[in-house]
Amino acid sequence: MQIETVKPWLKFYEELGISTPDIDDRPVGSYVEKHAKERPEAPALAYMESVMSYAELNAASNQLANAFIALGLKRGDVIGLHMPNIPQYVIAIIAISKIGAIGTGLSPLLAPPELAHQINDGKVKAVISLSDFSSALEEMPETPESLKTVIVTGSADFLTRAPFDCPNIKGVEILPYLGLTDPADDSFQQVGVDWNDTFMIQYTGGTTGKPKGAMLSHRNVMHNAAQTTSINEWEEARETIISAFPMFHIAGLSNALSSARYGGLLVLVPNPRDTDFICQQIETFPPTILAGVPALYDMMTANPKFRQLDFSKLKTALTGAAPLTCTSYTALSAIIGEGKISDVFGMTETSPCYTGHPPKRYKIGSVGVPMPQVTVRIRDIETGEKDMPIGEPGEIVCSGPQVMKGYLNLPEQTDHALRYIDGEQYMFSGDVGYMDEDGYIFLCDRAKDMLIVGGYKVFSVEVEDKLCSLPEVAVCAVVGTKDKERPGNDIVHLFVELSPRHQNDSLQATTEEIIQFCRETMAPYKVPKHVHFIDSIPLTPVGKIDKKALRQTL
Numbered sequence: 001m002q003i004e005t006v007k008p009w010l011k012f013y014e015e016l017g018i019s020t021p022d023i024d025d026r027p028v029g030s031y032v033e034k035h036a037k038e039r040p041e042a043p044a045l046a047y048m049e050s051v052m053s054y055a056e057l058n059a060a061s062n063q064l065a066n067a068f069i070a071l072g073l074k075r076g077d078v079i080g081l082h083m084p085n086i087p088q089y090v091i092a093i094i095a096i097s098k099i100g101a102i103g104t105g106l107s108p109l110l111a112p113p114e115l116a117h118q119i120n121d122g123k124v125k126a127v128i129s130l131s132d133f134s135s136a137l138e139e140m141p142e143t144p145e146s147l148k149t150v151i152v153t154g155s156a157d158f159l160t161r162a163p164f165d166c167p168n169i170k171g172v173e174i175l176p177y178l179g180l181t182d183p184a185d186d187s188f189q190q191v192g193v194d195w196n197d198t199f200m201i202q203y204t205g206g207t208t209g210k211p212k213g214a215m216l217s218h219r220n221v222m223h224n225a226a227q228t229t230s231i232n233e234w235e236e237a238r239e240t241i242i243s244a245f246p247m248f249h250i251a252g253l254s255n256a257l258s259s260a261r262y263g264g265l266l267v268l269v270p271n272p273r274d275t276d277f278i279c280q281q282i283e284t285f286p287p288t289i290l291a292g293v294p295a296l297y298d299m300m301t302a303n304p305k306f307r308q309l310d311f312s313k314l315k316t317a318l319t320g321a322a323p324l325t326c327t328s329y330t331a332l333s334a335i336i337g338e339g340k341i342s343d344v345f346g347m348t349e350t351s352p353c354y355t356g357h358p359p360k361r362y363k364i365g366s367v368g369v370p371m372p373q374v375t376v377r378i379r380d381i382e383t384g385e386k387d388m389p390i391g392e393p394g395e396i397v398c399s400g401p402q403v404m405k406g407y408l409n410l411p412e413q414t415d416h417a418l419r420y421i422d423g424e425q426y427m428f429s430g431d432v433g434y435m436d437e438d439g440y441i442f443l444c445d446r447a448k449d450m451l452i453v454g455g456y457k458v459f460s461v462e463v464e465d466k467l468c469s470l471p472e473v474a475v476c477a478v479v480g481t482k483d484k485e486r487p488g489n490d491i492v493h494l495f496v497e498l499s500p501r502h503q504n505d506s507l508q509a510t511t512e513e514i515i516q517f518c519r520e521t522m523a524p525y526k527v528p529k530h531v532h533f534i535d536s537i538p539l540t541p542v543g544k545i546d547k548k549a550l551r552q553t554l
Contacts, residue, residue, distance in 0.1 A: 007370075007375070007439065008435075008437060008438055008439035009369035009370055009438065009439025009440070010439075011438075011439075012358065012361060012369065012438070012439075013372070015361075016358045016360060016361060017233075018230055018231060018358065018372065019230060019372070020230070020372040020373060021223070021226035021227065021230050021372060021373075023219070023223060023401065024222070024223070024226070025195035025218060025219050025222070025223075026222070027097040027098075027190060027193050027199065027218045027222065028093065028094055028097045028222060028257055028260050028261065029061070029094050029095075029097035029098040029190035030097075030190045031260055031261050031263075032044075032054065032057060032058050032061065032094050032260055033058060033189070033190060035054040035058075035237075035260075035263040036054045036055045036057070036058035036059075039054060039237060039263065040053060040054060040055035041053050041054075041055065042054050042237060042263060042265075043265040044056070044057040044259075044260075044265065044266065045057060045087050045090055045265070045266055045267075045268060046265060046266070046267040046268065046281070046284075046285050047086065047087050047158065047159075047268045048159060049284065050158065050159060051265075052087060052158070054263070057090070057091065057094070058094075059186040060087075060091045060181070060186075061091045061092075061094035061095045061098060061188075062095075062098070062184075062185070062186045062187055062188035063181040063182075063184040063185070063186050064091055064092060064095035064180075064181050064184070065095040065098040065099050065188045066184040066185050066186075066188055067180045067181050067184045068095060068096075068099050068101065068126070069099060070184070071126065071149055073099065073101060073125060073126060074099065074100075074101070075099060075100030075101060075191065075193075076100065076101065076102065076197075077101045077102065077125050077126075078101070078102045078103075078104055078122045078123055078124045078125060078146075078201065079092070079096055079101050079102070079103055079104070079124065079125065079126050079127070079128070080103075080104050080105075080106045080118075080119060080122070080124040080126070080127035080128070080129075081093070081103055081104065081105050081106060081127075081128055081247070081248065082106040082108060082115075082127050082128065082129035082130065082133060082134070082136075082137070082248075083108065083128065083129065083130045083133075083153070083247075083248075084108055084130065084246060084247075084270040084271070085243075085246060085247050085252065085268045085269055085270050086130070086153075086155055086158075086268060086270060087158045087268065088128060088130075088153045088157065088158070088177060089247045089256075090247075090256055090260070090266065090268075092128050093247075093253070093256065093257070094260070096199075097190065097193075097199065097218075098188055098189075098190050098191065099191060100191045100192075100193045100197065102198050102199060102200065102201060103199065103200050103201075104118070104122050104124060104200065104201040104202070104203070104213070105200075105202055105203070105247065105248030105249070105253065106118060106119075106127065106129075106248060107246070107248045107249075107541055108130065108132075108133040108136075108248070109541050110136065111136070112136050112137075112139040112140045112141065113140070113141055114211075115136055115137060115140055116140040116141060116142065116144055117210065117211075118203055118211065118213075119140075119144040119146065119147055120144045120145075120146065121213060121408065121409060122146075122201050122213055122408065123146040124144070124146055124147060125146055125147065125148050125149065126147075126148060126149040126150070126151065127147065127149075127150050127151070128150075128151045128152075128153060128177065129150055129151070129152055129153070129167075130152075130153060130154070130155060131152050131153065131154050131155075131164035131165060131166070132155065132164075134150065134152050134166065134167045135167055137150055137167055137169055138167035138168060138169050140169075143169055143170055143171050143172060147169075147172055148172065148173060149172065149173045149174075149175060150167065150169060150172055150173070150174050150175070151175050151176075151177050151180060152164070152166045152167070152174060152175070152176055152177060153176075153177035153178075154177075155270070157177055157178055161178065193218055194218075195217060195218055195219040196217045196218075196219065196405070197217060197218055198215045198216065198217060198405065199216060199217060199218045199220075199221060200216045200221060200253065201213040201214070201215055201216070201408055202214050202216060202249075202250045202253065202348050203348075204347075204348050204349070212407045212408070212410055212413060213407060213408035213409070213410075214250075214348045214349045214404045214406075214407060214408075215404055215405040215406055215407070215408055216351055216404055216405070217405055219401055220351040220401070220402055220403070220404060220405070221253070221254065221257055221351050222257065222261060223401050223402065224254065224350070224351040224352070224353060224371075224401075224402040225254060225257050225258040225261050225262075226261070227353065227371040227372055227373060227374070227400075227401075227402060228254070228258065228344060228353045228356060228371065229258055229262065230371070230372050231342065231344070231356035231357070231358055231368070231371060232289070232315070232316045232318070232342050232356070232358075232359070233315070233316075234258065234262050234264070234289070235262070236262050236263055237262070237263040237264070238264070238288070239259070239262060239264035239265070239288045239289055240264060240265040240267065240285055240286065240287045240288050240289070240313075241255060241258070241259050241264055241265070241266055241267065241287060241288070241289040241290075241291065242267040242269065242278065242281055242282060242285065242287040242289070242290055242291070243255035243256070243266070243267075243269065243289075243290075243291040243292075244269045244272035244278060244291065244292040244293075244296050244543075245272070245291060245292070245293070245320075245542060246272065246541060246542065248541075249541065249542045250347075250348045250351065250352040251291070251320055251321070251352055251542065252542075254351065254352055254353070255291050255318075264289075265285065267281050267285045267287065269281065272292070272296060272543065273296075273299070275296075275299050275300050275303045275305075275306065276303070276305060278300065278306075279300075279303060279305040279306050279309060282306075282309050283309060283310075286310065286312075286313045286314075287313070287314055288313055288314060288315045288316070289314075289315065289316050289317075289318060290314060290316070290317045290318065290336075291317075291318040291319075291320075292317075292318075292319060292543070293319065293320065293321045293322070293542060293543035293544065294319055294321070294322055294323070294324050294325070294328055294543075295475070295539060295543045295544075295545075296543055297317070297319060297324070297328060297332050298328055298331075298474075298475075300332075301328075301331045301332055301335060306335065307335050311335070311336040311337060311340075314336055314337070314340060315340065315359075316340055316341075316342050316359055317332065317336055317340050317341050317342070318342050318344055319341065319342070319343055319344070320343065320344045320345060320346070320352075320353070321542060321543060321544045322443075322461070322544060322545075323343060323345075323365055323366065323367055323443055323461070323465075324341065324343060324364075325464075325465050325468045325469075326364050326365070326465070326469070327468055327469055328468075329341060329362075329364055339359050339360050339362070340359055341357070341359060341362060342356060342357045342358070342359045342362075342368070343356070343357040343362075343366070343367050343368055344356040344357070344367075344368065345367035345368065345441070345443070346402075347427075347429060347431075348404075349403065349404045349417065349427055349429075350398060350400075350402050350403055350404070350427055350429075351402040351403075351404065352402075353371060353402070354370060354371055354374045354376065354398040354400060354402060354427075355367050355368040355369060355370055355371065355374070355376065355398075355441050356368040356369070356371055357369075363436075363438075363440050365442060365465065366436075366440040366441060366442045366443075367433075367441050367442070367443050368440065368441065369438075369439050369440055369441070370398070370439065370441075371400070371402075373400050373401055374398055374399065374400035374402070375398065375399045375400065375424070375426075376396060376397070376398045376435065376439075376441060377396075377397050377398075377421065377426070378392070378393070378394040378395070378396060378397075378433065378434055378435050379394050379395050379397050379421075379428070380394050380395070381393075381394055381395050381432065381447065384397075384419065384428060388434070390434075390435060390436065390437055391434055391435075391436060391437075392434055393432055393433060393434045393444045393457070393459075394432065394433075394434070395428060395429065395430070395431070395432060395447060396429045396431045396432070396433045396441065396443075397419075397421070397426040397427060397428050397429060398426060398427050398429065399421075399424050399425060399426045399427070403418070403425065403426075403427045404418075404427070406418060416428070430446060430447045430448070431443060431445070431446055431447070432444040432445045432446070432447050432450055432459065443461060444457075444459035444461060444462065445459040445460050445461050445462075449479070449480075449547060451478075451480035451490040451492060452488065452489055452490055453489055453490055453492060453525040453526070454489065454525050456523070456525045458478075458480075458490070458492060458525060458526050460477070460478035460479070460480075460547075462522075462526075463478045463492075463494075463518075463522065463526055463528075464476050464477060464478055466517075466518075466521055466522060467494070467496075467514065467517070467518070470513075470514065470517060471499060471501070471502065472496075472498055472499060472502040472505065472510055472513070472514070473496055473497075473498070473499065473514075474497045474498060474499040474500070475496075475497040475537040475545070476494060476495060476496045476497070476537070477494075477495045477537055477545045477547060477550055478492060478493065478494055478495075478528065479493050479495070479547050479550050479551050479554070480492060480493065481493060481551070481554050491529050491530070492526070492527070492528045492529050492530075493528060493529070493530045493532060493550075493554060494514070494528035494530070494531045494532065495532045495533075495534050495537060495550055496510075496514070496531060496532070496533050496534065497533075497534055497535070497536055497537045498510070498533065507533055510533075511531045514528075514531055515527065515528070515531070532553075537550075538550065
C-alpha cells in the first residue's frame, strides 16, 4: 500500500486533539503589532532579569525599521545577524519583516573566511554584529563587495549601555546600534509582503562541503510555527519559553517566531552551555516550554540545581537535532514529570520541523509522527524512486508548506533535493529511517553516516543508543573509515567520552567491557573494530555531535 494514501498517523490526531491549522500568511511584524495593540504591557522578552513588553518590543523594532530605511535598505535586501541570543536579534528579525527585507543568520563561531563566504553568497548589504564578535568581520580576507554597513551593538545596550570598541573595515560604514536607533521614530507599520517572498536565508551546517543557503518564505517559517505548536498545544498569550537553541540556527529562530506569533514570553539564553544560568532563568521565569538538544538535557540532568527546580508549570520539554536515548528520556522525565517530553525533528530546509511527538503518546527512539499538512514517505536509498515497506529503512522524504523554496544560487542542488513524486514536491532529507505501522518515524542515520560492513548497513545511531546504557559511557559516537583491504566496506570506529565516575578506570579493561557488551547485544558486523577514548566529544554550535571533526582525527 502507498504510504501517501494510508497516512497511518492520522488515526491519532482526533484522539490527541491535534487539529490542522489554517494558513495565516501574516509576517511576524504583523503579529507583534497585534500583541502590542491588544496587550501592550504583556512581557515579550526576558534578558538577564530585564523584561521587555510587547509595546516596547514593537517600538524598538519600529525604530530599527526606520533606521534601516534611512540607510537605504529596502524590500528584498539582505541583512546579516551576527549575534548570540540577545534582544537585538529578536528586534532585528521583526524590523526585517516590517520593511520586507531578508534576514540571514551569521554564526558568531564562523571564522573570517567563512563569514566572507556567506556574506558574498547572500549579497548581504548590512550586518548587525555584537561588539565581542565584530573583529571577525574586520579580519575577513577581503571585504565582500555587497557589504555597505556594519551596525555594532553591545551585549549591554538594553541594560547599562556600556561602551565598546568598533571594528575598522575598509569601504564599510560602521555605526553604533543605539546611535542609529535612539533618534529614530518608533512608529512604523508592517509593509505588504507576499507569502512566498523569501524572509530568511538560513545556512546549513556545511558538514559535507560549503554551507548552502536555504531560502525560507514567510509562509514556510510562520506556518511551521503553527504546525509545531499544534502538536504541543501552545496557547495564545499563555506561554513562557526558555530556548537554548541559538537564533542563528533554524531551531532557535523557529522558537523565537513561535513565541512572537502566539504572544508568549521568550527567555533569552546567550550561552546554551551555561547550565547554571539556565537553572537561574527557570527559577526566575518558570517556563511552560523548555527547548534544547539531547546533549544539553543530559548536561542539565547532571546539574544538581536542575534537579531541585519546580517544574509544575512546565507543559512540554522540546528536544530536537537527534532522538533522545532511553536513558536520557528516563532521567529527564524523573525530574520534570512524566508525559512532558516532545521530540521534534526536521532540518533547516523544512523550517525546521516536519515530525513531532505528542507528549502523551511518546515512542522511545522515534522522532514522532508527521505534523499536520505534512506527508512523509520512505524511499529506497539507491534510486529514490520507490516507497519502502513499513518497517524497512530508506531515505526520509517529506512534503508540506514548511518545505523551503530552494538553495540560494544552487539550482542543481535544489533540483536534487526537491523532487516530484506523484505530482507533489518532496524534500529528500538525506536522513535514513523507517516508518512503523502507526506512522511513527524512526531515525537510523544520516545517509552520509551510514556504514557498510560486509554488505550490511550499520546505523551509527542504533549502536550509540545501545552503548549509552553503559555506566562508563557519558557520550559516544560511531564513525567509519574506508576499508582499503575490502573496497566498498567501512571500518567501524567508536569514540567514547567516559562518565565522571569512570575516568580513572583502566582503559584496556573498559575497552574489553565495551567490546564484550557489543558482541552480546548486536550483530557481529556492528561491533566496533577500534575504540578511541576522548576527553570531550566535539559538538557543533547547536549541540549535535560533530562527526566531521572526529573523522578528521582518524
